[in-house]
Amino acid sequence: MNKLVLVPCPYQGHINPMLQLGTFLHSKGFSITIVHTQFNSPSSSNHPEFTFIPIPDGLTAPIVSSGNIIAILQTINASCEASFEHCLTTQIMKQDPEKKIACIIYDEFMYFPAAAATHLNIRTFILRTTATANFLARSTVIELHSKGLIPFPESVSSDPVPQLHPIRFKDLPISPWDTIEKFLELIVSSHDVRRSSAILCNTTVCLDQSSLARVQQHCRVPIFCIGPLHKITTAASSSLLEEDASCIEWLDKQAPKSVIYVSLGSVACIGEKELAEMAWGLANSKHPFLWVIRPGSITGSDWIELLPREFREAIGERSFIVKWAPQREVLAHGAVGAFWTHCGWNSTLESISEGVPMICKPCFSDQKVHTRHVSQVWKLGLELGDEFERGEIERAVRKILENSDGEEIRVRAKDMKEKIDVSMSKGGSTYNFLNELVELIMGF
The missing domain is CATH 3.40.50.2000 (Glycogen Phosphorylase B;)
Known part of the structure; x- marks a missing residue:
């Protein structure tokens, strides 16, 4: 049983899909170790089949209380690079020397594992927990900023962005928490896939087909559409907040x-x-x-x-x-x-x-x-x-x-649900991508 190391981003919308992916891979025979920040650490009691290892994240109370997600993520990435490699070499690799680490899967905003993986010659996958169209939108923000076009004038805010229909300028994903320069530093680092073996996307082909070909041209590494991840397992809840049933x-x-x-x-x-x-x-x-x-x-x-x-x-x-x-x-x-x-x-x-x-x-x-x-x-x-x-x-x-408009939306929603169900059934796109992913990891 080879070991997999998973590194989630410490926010609810990122923790859930990473643990769902871990549950699926564990069902295929892999040993799962979750390396996580002390900030917003996931509950180990909900996943007794995993090993959870916290590492120092460098966050201070003022940074956390500020709510500035950009500053929080940049601090984590700067602080965790050395502690992550130390965790790999002194804990995970020594726990069971007979089992090698087959690969490291990390959230796109937790890019600090890349350096240790390169140094230790361990393969990596990047997990993106958002629609593939966001990669194109973020790339457009980088390009517009390089041309001095951000911030854009209010007069064009409702205009469509060329080649990003139906995205308007005011829809572009610009962070409200920090300067555009700090935001773009984070985005550029998260877009660096050169050292990764593949990108795993929590989406499915029937939703994101129009964006996938363009994203593939940008990334030059295989893209696996393995979502919706919440439907591939019956994993216990990993909510950071207590649910009221x-x-x-x-x-x-x-x-x-x-x-x-x-x-x-x-x-x-x-x-x-x-x-x-x-x-x-x-x-x-x-x-x-x-x-x-x-x-x-x-x-x-x-x-x-x-x-x-x-x-x-x-x-x-x-x-x-x-x-x-x-x-x-x-x-x-x-x-x-x-x-x-x-x-x-x-x-x-x-x-x-x-x-x-x-x-x-x-x-x-x-x-x-x-x-x-x-x-x-x-x-x-x-x-x-x-x-x-x-x-x-x-x-x-x-x-x-x-009214009738709502009825038309309900009909389309029912149809899309059926398409997603088909993608997850034997022979469907998600089903095939998941099997290819398992075979790829087993071949490392």
């Missing part, structure tokens, strides 16, 4: 396809005004809703203290609010008719895989690219405008759950 009992009491599920993910925050507009838009739609409000996600509030009292009185038992939900179970529930999402890639894939139409309100970065593909390319949902406005929210909920 009581919402499932509430969903059991609702009519089929009547509920809108609302969740803006594990990072995004909104203000009091946006909270009120969301609340009244949902209430005025007259549809039942399950709303995830993450503690600390409302600026100036611990949880839901800022929700208007009249709103709580108006909705009665027509709503259910939780701090965090078992999302995959929620989206698979027959009562859920639509998903208001920030369009993080895991959420997008989970919704598409269950045939659930989306209302898209991206918060930052890659989510804008996903939103444009959901609404304009795959036509599996609606995009809300730039402002949180209760009337628009009410109309979007009614449109997707009640």
